[in-house]
Amino acid sequence: MAVNAARKVDSAKARRRKALETAVVYGVLGLLLIIIAAPVIFALIKSTQTSQQVLRYPPMLTFGRNALSNFSAAWSDYGLGRMMLNSGFIAIVGSTGKIVTALFGALAFVYFEFPGKKLWFYFVLLTLMLPMPVIIVPLFNVMAKFGWVNTYYSLTIPYLASATGIFLFQQHFMSIPNSIVDAARMDGVGPVGFLVKILVPMSGNVVGAMVVIQFIYLWNEYLWPLIVISEPTKQVIQVGLKILSGGGAQGVTNWGVVMAGALIVAIPPLAVLLGLHEYFMAGVGLADEK
Numbered sequence: 001m002a003v004n005a006a007r008k009v010d011s012a013k014a015r016r017r018k019a020l021e022t023a024v025v026y027g028v029l030g031l032l033l034i035i036i037a038a039p040v041i042f043a044l045i046k047s048t049q050t051s052q053q054v055l056r057y058p059p060m061l062t063f064g065r066n067a068l069s070n071f072s073a074a075w076s077d078y079g080l081g082r083m084m085l086n087s088g089f090i091a092i093v094g095s096t097g098k099i100v101t102a103l104f105g106a107l108a109f110v111y112f113e114f115p116g117k118k119l120w121f122y123f124v125l126l127t128l129m130l131p132m133p134v135i136i137v138p139l140f141n142v143m144a145k146f147g148w149v150n151t152y153y154s155l156t157i158p159y160l161a162s163a164t165g166i167f168l169f170q171q172h173f174m175s176i177p178n179s180i181v182d183a184a185r186m187d188g189v190g191p192v193g194f195l196v197k198i199l200v201p202m203s204g205n206v207v208g209a210m211v212v213i214q215f216i217y218l219w220n221e222y223l224w225p226l227i228v229i230s231e232p233t234k235q236v237i238q239v240g241l242k243i244l245s246g247g248g249a250q251g252v253t254n255w256g257v258v259m260a261g262a263l264i265v266a267i268p269p270l271a272v273l274l275g276l277h278e279y280f281m282a283g284v285g286l287a288d289e290k
Contacts, residue, residue: 047259074261083240091218094159102165110173208279
C-alpha cells in the first residue's frame with residue numbers, strides 16, 4: 001500500500017511538473033507572438049486614426065473612425081493601386097523566369113558533363129555574395145545601351161536568373177535516385193522531356209519555395225526601380241510607399257494614410273506566404289537535408 005501511495009504521489013508530481021512546463025512554454029510563445037505582432041497591430045490601429053490622433057501624446061491606442069478615408073486616400077490619391085499592379089506584374093514575371101532558368105541551370109549542373117563544371121557552379125554561387133549596389137552602375141549602363149531605361153524590360157529581364165534557384169533545384173535533383181534517370185534514358189526520354197515529365201512533377205515543394213522567396217524578394221525591390229524608372233505610372237509599390245511617407249499637403253505627412261498604405265502593400269506577399277507555406281517549409285527543408 002505504501003509503495004502504491006508513493007507511486008501515486010510521484011505520478012501527481014510528474015503531472016504537475018509537466019503542466020507547469022507546458023504553461024511556461026505556452027506563456028513564452030504567447031509573449032513572443034505579442035512582441036512580433038505588436039508592430040502590425042499598432043499600424044492597424046493607427047490606420048484608422050486622423051493625423052492629429054496619430055501624433056497625440058500619450059499615444060491613442062484605440063481604433064479611430066478614419067479608416068475608410070485613409071485606405072481610400074492611400075489607394076487612389078497616391079496611386080498605390082497602379083503601383084501594386086506594376087509590382088505584381090514584375091513579381092510574377094520575374095518569379096516565373098527565375099524558376100524556368102533555375103530548372104534548366106540545375107539540370108545542366110546535375111545531369112550533364114562539361115569543361116569547368118564545378119568552376120562554373122562556384123561562380124554561380126559567388127554571385128549570391130554580390131550586393132545589388134555593386135552591380136547597379138554596370139547594369140544601368142547595359143539597360144541604357146539597349147534603350148530599356150524607364151521600361152518594364154529593365155524591371156524584369158535583370159531578374160530572370162537566380163543563383164538561389166539553381167542551388168535549391170540542384171540540391172533537390174541530386175537527391176533523386178539514379179534508377180529513375182536510367183529508366184527514363186532507357187525509354188528514350190530526352191533532356192527536356194525528362195525535365196518536364198519527371199523532374200518538375202517531383203519538384204513541387206521546391207517550386208513552391210521558389211515562388212515564395214522570389215515573389216517576396218521582387219515585391220520588396222526598391223533601389224533598382226528607383227534608379228531605372230522615372231515615370232510615376234511605371235513605378236513599383238515600395239517607391240510608392242516612400243512617396244506616401246514623404247509628405248502630403250503643405251509637406252505634412254499623414255501617418256494614418258501611411259499606415260493604411262503599409263497594410264495594403266503587405267497583403268499580396270502575406271497571401272502568397274500563407275497559401276504556399278507548406279511548400280515553402282518542405283522545399284527549404286529538402287535543401288537543408290542535402
